[in-house]
Amino acid sequence: MKQKEKQTIVPKSEPKLKKTPSGPIREKTRTINKIISSVGKVLQKKGYSGLTIINIAAEAKVSPKLVYLYFGNIDNLIETFIKQRDFWNMAEKGVIEETLSDLDNVTKEDIVTLLQSQYNRLYKDKLFQKLIHWELGEHTPTLRKIADTREEIGEKLFNVIEDDFVKKNIDIRSVLALQIAGIYYLVLHANTNGSTFCGVDINDEKDKDRITDAIDYIIHLLYAQVGKGD
Amino acid sequence: MPLITSFTSYMPKLVKGTKETLMTKQNNDNKGGKPTSNRRKNPSDLIRDKTRTYNKLIDAVGQVLKEKGYHGLTPPNIAKATGSDKRLVWTYFGGMDSLIETFFAQRDYWKGSSRDFIADLLKHPDQIKQDDISALLNNQFDTVLNDVVLQKLIHWELGENKSLLRKIADEREEIGEKLFNAIEPDFENSGVDLRAILAVAIGGIYYLSLHAKTNGSTFCGIDINEEEGKKRIENVIRYMVDTFYEKAKV
Numbered sequence: 001m002k003q004k005e006k007q008t009i010v011p012k013s014e015p016k017l018k019k020t021p022s023g024p025i026r027e028k029t030r031t032i033n034k035i036i037s038s039v040g041k042v043l044q045k046k047g048y049s050g051l052t053i054i055n056i057a058a059e060a061k062v063s064p065k066l067v068y069l070y071f072g073n074i075d076n077l078i079e080t081f082i083k084q085r086d087f088w089n090m091a092e093k094g095v096i097e098e099t100l101s102d103l104d105n106v107t108k109e110d111i112v113t114l115l116q117s118q119y120n121r122l123y124k125d126k127l128f129q130k131l132i133h134w135e136l137g138e139h140t141p142t143l144r145k146i147a148d149t150r151e152e153i154g155e156k157l158f159n160v161i162e163d164d165f166v167k168k169n170i171d172i173r174s175v176l177a178l179q180i181a182g183i184y185y186l187v188l189h190a191n192t193n194g195s196t197f198c199g200v201d202i203n204d205e206k207d208k209d210r211i212t213d214a215i216d217y218i219i220h221l222l223y224a225q226v227g228k229g230d
Numbered sequence: 231m232p233l234i235t236s237f238t239s240y241m242p243k244l245v246k247g248t249k250e251t252l253m254t255k256q257n258n259d260n261k262g263g264k265p266t267s268n269r270r271k272n273p274s275d276l277i278r279d280k281t282r283t284y285n286k287l288i289d290a291v292g293q294v295l296k297e298k299g300y301h302g303l304t305p306p307n308i309a310k311a312t313g314s315d316k317r318l319v320w321t322y323f324g325g326m327d328s329l330i331e332t333f334f335a336q337r338d339y340w341k342g343s344s345r346d347f348i349a350d351l352l353k354h355p356d357q358i359k360q361d362d363i364s365a366l367l368n369n370q371f372d373t374v375l376n377d378v379v380l381q382k383l384i385h386w387e388l389g390e391n392k393s394l395l396r397k398i399a400d401e402r403e404e405i406g407e408k409l410f411n412a413i414e415p416d417f418e419n420s421g422v423d424l425r426a427i428l429a430v431a432i433g434g435i436y437y438l439s440l441h442a443k444t445n446g447s448t449f450c451g452i453d454i455n456e457e458e459g460k461k462r463i464e465n466v467i468r469y470m471v472d473t474f475y476e477k478a479k480v
Contacts, residue, residue, distance in 0.1 A: 177438060
């Protein structure tokens with residue numbers, strides 16, 4: 001009996017020891033931030049199906065009770081995380097702002113840069129890939145909102161460039177929809193499945209550039225059709 | 231409805247020999263994959279039939295995939311959908327992976343459409359025209375948009391790296407490779423990287439279909455759940471293929 005008592009005492013004292021080094025004073029903000037950033041880590045490690053309070057709390061090394069206390073429920077926590085990460089900014093930081101700041105003068109180079117920076121960001125950002133994959137697998141209001149916000153940003157751009165193409169009967173929205181969707185698919189496919197696609201393997205630097213060139217080629221072709229080519 | 235459900239479980243005692251009607255009853259009950267485990271063993275099993283159970287388990291893979299996505303492919307879910315014991319997954323298939331493999335081997339995931347289409351084209355490889363290519367792409371678009379199991383399979387491929395999924399992807403590549411070998415010579419020295427362009431286009435078709443069917447939001451302002459939006463994508467595919475053929479002056 002005495003031995004048993006000893007055993008229960010040891011694990012009880014351990015968490016207390018661990019808590020002190022994280023800071024001299026307890027700080028709510030720090031814990032909240034820790035929980036929020038754990039959402040990203042879990043999403044990256046286990047995909048969206050692993051996003052449970054238990055997994056997130058374990059990743060943050062806090063009690064699941066704290067997650068409920070601070071966020072109420074899992075949806076609320078995920079929404080907070082997504083808001084912080086600015087996921088609707090599809091392109092690399094700055095590219096969209098730059099293009100949108102000078103809306104009267106959007107050139108074909110801007111469009112090419114925009115598409116390529118989306119390609120590069122998604123290619124590098126594992127978390128972003130997981131989010132896109134999640135969007136394709138589940139329907140939740142939060143995911144829908146991300147997609148809709150992204151649409152709003154794109155809409156501003158289309159409103160400016162569309163006119164030139166409409167005159168020539170070119171459906172620029174559909175062309176770009178197909179190109180952007182194609183980029184997303186190829187990146188996701190290469191990163192998980194790893195097989196080639198149409199014989200192209202974008203895990204290979206050379207083939208990755210082939211896709212960049214193909215996008216560049218198509219945009220230039222379209223602009224040539226509306227008489228804005230080189 | 232609950233009345234009928236509880237009634238059928240007593241059916242075998244009351245009416246013997248009307249197996250046909252009882253079986254259809256059971257199928258209706260099973261809609262939505264509701265748990266049937268706490269009910270008495272179903273009358274459709276008046277005579278035990280190994281093959282029937284075997285096939286039921288295989289069919290359940292498609293059903294679970296459709297309803298819950300690939301995360302849901304577990305023996306308990308399969309058991310729920312079939313109304314049988316989850317242990318049968320191991321008894322008949324040795325495990326979940328091999329059951330899934332059997333399902334995909336039985337079900338031609340391209341449902342004949344694209345494969346037959348390509349096989350037809352390859353009978354006369356030198357006569358493949360641009361209209362054939364755009365028809366092939368639009369045929370794929372149609373197939374993915376209408377086949378929920380195929381959508382879930384593509385989604386799974388994007389989320390998990392499994393040897394089975396890799397095998398399916400590689401098989402698809404093999405079919406495509408034959409076609410590329412036939413049409414690629416037309417584009418030599420044209421500056422058109424046909425493979426890269428078609429990779430983006432086909433990937434785009436898959437993505438747009440999945441996005442429309444699950445997320446439901448528009449994409450670049452286009453909603454392919456509407457007939458008009460779908461037509462627009464089809465037209466662009468045709469337009470692009472035509473433009474490239476023109477460039478290559480075939």
